Amino acid sequence: MEVKSMPGAKREPAAARGPSPLRVPPKGSFLAHCVDALRATASEMRQNVAALPDAEKPAAAWFISLAEPRRPWLWPVWAYCDLLVRPRFAEAIGKAEADRLFSAWPDMARNQAILEMDFRRRRASKEAKQGPSPDYRDLTHLIIGAAYEEFVWKNGDSGTANSRHAAISNRLGLDDLGVIRRWEKGHFAKAATDDELAAYVYFSPQLDRLAEIGRLRSRGLNGNSFAETDA
Structure with a gap:
């Protein structure tokens, strides 16, 4: 009797894929650049x-x-x-x-x-x-939400979900649009609070400013650029 593989049996183990971009942003990505900027903001506020x-x-x-x-x-x-x-x-x-x-x-x-x-x-x-291993899910949720708000504000509800996910993934320098899909169906749909929704709207205009700061930084520090494309 032929034994059929279970769905997803050939998928690469999670440990081999590395940490989720929602928990640890990919090094050199625009998402990581924004996380660093918000952490610096928090540090300045403390001091x-x-x-x-x-x-x-x-x-x-x-x-x-x-x-x-x-x-x-x-x-x-x-x-x-x-x-x-x-x-x-x-x-x-x-x-x-x-x-x-x-x-x-x-x-x-x-x-x-x-x-x-x-x-x-x-x-x-x-x-x-x-000091536990870094877990930036709260910050990445905020930044992804801001990019989502920015995209919807510029493009409305036009296009398919895949095109929306791909555009936001490209904006943040991610190579897996499934990250945005999981965020939209998970955190955004089930866990986002009114305060978070207001934060998305507040923070979205700052993405372009952070992108320009990052470009200047990458020109001054060779090799520390991030992958950032126009939404």
């Missing part, structure tokens, strides 16, 4: 937090959390407080009461954040403390 207006601190906290999503004990205390402690209080006692409490007793919220960060640090694995 210059005292100079940030209060209105910009929520955005700064969000960027910092995206750059280091798996080790929140490394966030600034104020960012941990704004992103994790305050929302939990708001859910328990209501937003208005939480805002009043945090305004009247700022040291209480800060001490709570410090205790939680210390607890997370002590309970973390040795690998996490030493």
Whole structure:
């Protein structure tokens, strides 16, 4: 009796294919260039937090959390407080009461954040403390979403899904349009939040600016160019 292979049996093992571009952007790609730019932005925000207006601190906290999503004990205390402690209080006692409490007793919220960060640090694995392997999914989702928004804004809903996936893949320097297809059917369709959708719209105009900065950098640093084509 003939034994038929299971569907996908001849596919290359995941380990041989390497990490997903959604987790680790391909070296030299425009996607990797954008991730580096956002990580640098988060680093600058951490170092210059005292100079940030209060209105910009929520955005700064969000960027910092995206750059280091798996080790929140490394966030600034104020960012941990704004992103994790305050929302939990708001859910328990209501937003208005939480805002009043945090305004009247700022040291209480800060001490709570410090205790939680210390607890997370002590309970973390040795690998996490030493620095886990890079996982930039939060940043790549943001950048792919911005490229998606940019494409739709320029082209509307015209063309096939494959043409859309191919155009965005080329824009980001990816050689596998399936990455965009998986992002669209997975994260975008199932997990994107209203805040993320607003971030896509906000960040999409900056792609051309980042591309030009990258071109200047590649001319000044031989061999460090990225694959970036016009959408």
